[in-house]
Amino acid sequence: MSKRVLVVEDNELNLKLFCDLLRVHDYLPEPVRDGREAVDRARSFCPDLVIMDIQLPHVSGLDLIETLKKDETLRDIPIMAVTAFxxxxxxxxxxxxxxxxxxxxxxxxTRFVQQVQALA
Structure with missing residues (x-):
């Protein structure tokens, strides 16, 4: 069964690239364009990994990481930050x-895929 990856990224080109790369490597990506939806989507999707952009509109990726790590049901999900930061x-x-x-x-x-494989 494919591992599930929640991808939180507001840039459409990056989101498409990440999801396409994940699919090619037999992962099941769930795209999230608006960081305000990330925590609820993580709860409903139950990912094996979260890929998190840091510079998001409306909410900081850093804040989202902290929120996920404080949540009892989500804290053990590994998070890979992908950022121009x-x-x-x-x-x-x-x-x-x-x-x-x-x-x-x-x-x-190559580095992106290696990190995903190491975490998921």
């Missing part, structure tokens, strides 16, 4: 919020 100290802040992995944009497709 690449200033000094950003990776540490993202990991401190609870993300198990961090991939910066522009990203290597």
């Amino acid at each position: 690449a200033a000094k100290g950003d990776e540490e802040r993202i990991r401190a919020a609870g993300a198990e992995a961090y991939v910066s944009k522009p990203m290597s497709v």
